[in-house]
Amino acid sequence: MRIGIVQGDITTRDVDAIVNAANSSLLGGGGVDGAIHRAAGPELLEACRELRRTTLPHGLPVGAAVATPGFRLPVKWVIHTVGPNRHAGQTDPELLSSCFRESLAVAREIGAKSVAFPAISAGIYGWDAQEVAEVAFDAVSAYADSPGGAPDLVEFVLFSESTTAVFRSVFGG
Numbered sequence: 147m148r149i150g151i152v153q154g155d156i157t158t159r160d161v162d163a164i165v166n167a168a169n170s171s172l173l174g175g176g177g178v179d180g181a182i183h184r185a186a187g188p189e190l191l192e193a194c195r196e197l198r199r200t201t202l203p204h205g206l207p208v209g210a211a212v213a214t215p216g217f218r219l220p221v222k223w224v225i226h227t228v229g230p231n232r233h234a235g236q237t238d239p240e241l242l243s244s245c246f247r248e249s250l251a252v253a254r255e256i257g258a259k260s261v262a263f264p265a266i267s268a269g270i271y272g273w274d275a276q277e278v279a280e281v282a283f284d285a286v287s288a289y290a291d292s293p294g295g296a297p298d299l300v301e302f303v304l305f306s307e308s309t310t311a312v313f314r315s316v317f318g319g
């Protein structure tokens with residue numbers, strides 16, 4: 147597995163799947179969630195509504211992940227996950243680790259060989275970028291060694307220069 151650290155907009159990445167830092171409602175929001183919905187088009191919201199009508203009537207729990215098509219995005223799939231919200235007292239790093247692990251498990255199920263992550267919970271949900279990078283590093287490293295196969299490429303796509311620098315220092319690049 148190769149790991150890339152990239153500064154930019156995740157909606158422009160040409161990978162098999164991008165991960166969305168969503169909320170439990172799956173019905174959109176601000177930040178990277180808003181950007182992904184805008185770029186994917188209204189079909190994405192409709193697909194999320196369909197999940198709510200069928201398999202996820204109570205929404206997607208914190209730390210879980212689910213895939214939809216990418217619609218107008220360059221990717222085949224969007225993997226939606228819900229990070230812990232520090233402002234709501236969700237401070238357990240295991241919940242954040244679960245987001246990375248479960249997203250990679252979904253990527254494996256759908257056959258995505260290249261996956262791009264944003265800095266889950268490092269925006270509106272109030273986590274420190276350093277802690278997010280450390281949790282991401284541990285979770286992805288552990289997954290790389292797990293039986294059953296990891297993607298060929300995992301990218302972290304960071305919006306700001308400062309978050310990119312934090313990820314580069316934690317990942318040793």
Ligand code: AR6
Nearest residue numbers: 155156167169175176177178179181267268269270271305
């Ligand atoms: N590409 C890559 N990273 C981005 C982009 C983008 N286009 N836009 C923002 N970021 P956030 P959270 C960065 O707030 O903290 C939404 O309303 C951003 O700078 O998007 O998990 C959801 O619906 C930050 O570093 O996600 C939830 O309600 C990182 O992505 C809530 O926000 C994550 O920031 C989730 O909050």
